[in-house]
Amino acid sequence: MMRTNTSIERVDQLILRSDAIYGAIDPEFDGEPRAKRMLRVGINTLALSLRRGESVERAGARLLTLPNVFARTKAPLDELSDMYADIRRATHDRDGNLETDARHAIHLMKLAVPYAREFYPELDQGRIAAYALIHDIIEAYVGDVPSLVMTAEQEQQKQLDEAQALIRLHEEYGEEWPEFIALIESYEALDTPEACFVKTFDKLDPGFTHFYSHGAQLKSHYGLSEDSFYVAIDKATQRMQRYSGEYGQIMEDRDELTRRVAHVAFKNAA
Numbered sequence: 001m002m003r004t005n006t007s008i009e010r011v012d013q014l015i016l017r018s019d020a021i022y023g024a025i026d027p028e029f030d031g032e033p034r035a036k037r038m039l040r041v042g043i044n045t046l047a048l049s050l051r052r053g054e055s056v057e058r059a060g061a062r063l064l065t066l067p068n069v070f071a072r073t074k075a076p077l078d079e080l081s082d083m084y085a086d087i088r089r090a091t092h093d094r095d096g097n098l099e100t101d102a103r104h105a106i107h108l109m110k111l112a113v114p115y116a117r118e119f120y121p122e123l124d125q126g127r128i129a130a131y132a133l134i135h136d137i138i139e140a141y142v143g144d145v146p147s148l149v150m151t152a153e154q155e156q157q158k159q160l161d162e163a164q165a166l167i168r169l170h171e172e173y174g175e176e177w178p179e180f181i182a183l184i185e186s187y188e189a190l191d192t193p194e195a196c197f198v199k200t201f202d203k204l205d206p207g208f209t210h211f212y213s214h215g216a217q218l219k220s221h222y223g224l225s226e227d228s229f230y231v232a233i234d235k236a237t238q239r240m241q242r243y244s245g246e247y248g249q250i251m252e253d254r255d256e257l258t259r260r261v262a263h264v265a266f267k268n269a270a
Contacts, residue, residue, distance in 0.1 A: 007249075007256040014111065014253065018208045021110045022094060025103065035102040036085040042066060042106075042133050043084075044075035050179035056186075060126030063133060064113065077180075080173065083140035090146040091209040092217050099209060101136050101144065107208075108132045112201045119249055120197060127194040131187045135198055138184070141165035147239070148206075148232050149222050155239070162188070196243040200250050203240055207257035215265020226266035233258050 025035040042063050049059035085102035093099045109132035116123050136144070142161045145154070166188060174181045187195045210218060218224045224232065237251070244251055 007252045010249075010253050011256045011260065014115070014257075015208065015211065017114070018107065018111055019212075021107050022103075022212075025106050025110075026093065033085075033100065033102065035100065035106045036082070038066065038106050039085045039102040039133070040075070040078055040081040042109075043081040043137075044077050046130055046133060046183075047077050047177050047180040048075075050183065051177065056130055056183055057124045057126040060124075060128070060130030060133075062126075063109065063129040064125065077173075077177070080137075080140060084137050087136070087139045087144055089144045090148075090217060090221055091206050092213045093209070094212055096213070096216070101139055104205065105133055105136060108135065108198075108202060108205050111205065112198060115201065115250075116197060120247075123194050123197055127192065128198055130183060131195055131198040132201075134184055135187055135202060138162050138165040138169065138188070141168055146222075148236060149224070190243050193246065197247055197250075200240065200244040200247040203236065203244075204250055204254040204257060207254065207261055210261045211257065211264060215261055218261075218265055226262055229262060229266070230258075 025033075025038065027034055029037055045062055045066065046059050049062055050056065084105075085100060087101040088098040089101065089104060091099045091104070093103060109129050112132050113125050113129050116128050117125055142158075142165045145158045145161075147155075147158075150158070166185065169184060170181055186192060187198070190196050190199060215229075218229060222232075240251075
């Protein structure tokens with residue numbers, strides 16, 4: 001990604017890179033979605049590296065060199081990874097199907113790391129890759145709860161459900177995989193700059209699926225108009241304030257991508 005000075009230029013580059021990532025991870029490989037296979041290998045690589053005593057930074061750096069094609073082998077965390085991978089989101093893929101958490105996590109990792117390398121070089125890329133890969137793993141137990149039109153009551157319930165899911169993860173995997181569970185807890189606590197970066201970038205990421213689908217789910221699933229879409233975005237932005245403060249450029253790029261989504265979803269359809 002080339003260094004650019006405006007949000008328009010940056011989002012142009014992000015869209016090109018996003019499209020290339022989806023093109024690489026969407027096709028099936030050996031009878032299953034490539035993103036699911038990549039997530040499975042990534043989760044096991046990360047957990048096993050941490051158990052061997054590697055730092056999060058070094059273990060996460062291993063994710064940056066994983067190939068897009070893997071032989072099918074059994075590994076200890078396959079069941080957890082597959083539960084996570086198969087969760088369906090409210091966003092759609094380019095074929096109009098509900099997106100999976102596997103597709104979202106791999107796309108986020110592959111888009112966020114180069115962005116950080118270019119614009120936030122003080123952050124550790126390996127740690128960003130690790131957080132991006134596992135950022136929604138508690139959804140393996142609670143499913144995906146879309147945050148765009150979430151009420152205060154739904155947000156409170158989501159927090160309670162996710163807290164219980166984290167306890168369950170600790171109970172089921174904490175004894176054998178304490179370092180891996182500690183990584184998940186670190187992300188959920190947002191206790192590092194890299195965690196806050198990934199959390200902020202995660203709120204930019206769905207804009208790409210909305211852009212490619214011309215906002216289909218915004219209208220059919222959420223029932224939004226252009227005005228109510230911007231109201232929902234403003235409320236989501238307010239919820240982000242506790243972790244997004246150091247990442248104003250991401251927020252600028254999110255605003256630009258939001259503008260483009262609104263254009264293809266509502267103005268072109270009018």
